[in-house]
Amino acid sequence: MANCTSCSAPLPANTQYCSYCGVRNDIDLLGKHDYQVIDSTSERVCPECAQSLQTISLDAAGSLHIERCANCYGLFFDPGEIETLLDSAVAPVVTVNLELLSNINQDRYPQNATVKYLKCPVCQVLMNRVIYGYRSGVIIDQCRSHGIWLDGGQISHLLEWKKAGGQILNQQKIAAKQEKASSEQFKKAFRKDYSRPQQSYGEQSVDGDLVASVAEVIFKIFE
Incomplete structure (x- = not known):
C-alpha cells in the first residue's frame, strides 16, 4: 500500500487523496519537471489576472517553452505542447483503472462553478471551452490558432488522468x-x-x- 508523501499515512487503493492531511499525491508519476524563468514579462497576457505571463523552460523532451502566470499559476501551451509534456512526465501506461479515474474527478472542482469565457493570451479573442480527452474531467480554454490555457492545478489533474489510463480510453x-x-x-x-x-x-x-x-x-x- 502506498503512503502519503506529506504525512506518511496509508492511502486507500485507487485514490490519490489523503483523507488524513488532505494532500493529493501524484503516485508513480515521473514527476513534474523543474523549470527556469527565461522571460519574466512576455508579450502574452494572463486571461485571469490581466498581467504579463512568464515564459518558462521545462526540461521535457528537450526544451519546452510555455507561459505561466506567477499569480494564479495558470499555464498557456502552444498547439501540441500539452501532449509533449504528458508523454514526458508520465511513465508508459498499458492498462485502464476506471475506479481511479472516477476518484480523480470526484473532488477536483466545485459542482456549481461559474462558467467564464477567457480571452486568448495572444490574440485576445474569446476562447472555446472544451473537455480535454474522454473522462478527464478537465475543461480547457482553447484558441484554435494559438493554443490552450489551463487553470492552476489542471496540469496535475491531466497527469493523474493519463497515469490512470485516461489517454488510452x-x-x-x-x-x-x-x-x-x-x-x-x-x-x-x-x-x-x-x-x-x-x-x-x-x-x-x-x-x-x-x-x-x-x-x-x-x-x-x-x-
Missing part, C-alpha cells in the same frame, strides 16, 4: 468514432448505388429496393 473512443463514421459512409454509398428503380441486365432484372433491403439486413447482422 480517449484513443479507443477516437478510434471507435472513426470506425463508425467509415461504416456510415460505406452504408450511405451502398444505399445510393442500389436504392434505384428496377434495372435490366440482359433478360434478367434486379429490383433495387429489394437489394437495398437485403443489404440492410446484412448490415444489422454484422453491426
Whole structure:
C-alpha cells in the first residue's frame, strides 16, 4: 500500500487523496519537471489576472517553452505542447483503472462553478471551452490558432488522468468514432448505388429496393 508523501499515512487503493492531511499525491508519476524563468514579462497576457505571463523552460523532451502566470499559476501551451509534456512526465501506461479515474474527478472542482469565457493570451479573442480527452474531467480554454490555457492545478489533474489510463480510453473512443463514421459512409454509398428503380441486365432484372433491403439486413447482422 502506498503512503502519503506529506504525512506518511496509508492511502486507500485507487485514490490519490489523503483523507488524513488532505494532500493529493501524484503516485508513480515521473514527476513534474523543474523549470527556469527565461522571460519574466512576455508579450502574452494572463486571461485571469490581466498581467504579463512568464515564459518558462521545462526540461521535457528537450526544451519546452510555455507561459505561466506567477499569480494564479495558470499555464498557456502552444498547439501540441500539452501532449509533449504528458508523454514526458508520465511513465508508459498499458492498462485502464476506471475506479481511479472516477476518484480523480470526484473532488477536483466545485459542482456549481461559474462558467467564464477567457480571452486568448495572444490574440485576445474569446476562447472555446472544451473537455480535454474522454473522462478527464478537465475543461480547457482553447484558441484554435494559438493554443490552450489551463487553470492552476489542471496540469496535475491531466497527469493523474493519463497515469490512470485516461489517454488510452480517449484513443479507443477516437478510434471507435472513426470506425463508425467509415461504416456510415460505406452504408450511405451502398444505399445510393442500389436504392434505384428496377434495372435490366440482359433478360434478367434486379429490383433495387429489394437489394437495398437485403443489404440492410446484412448490415444489422454484422453491426
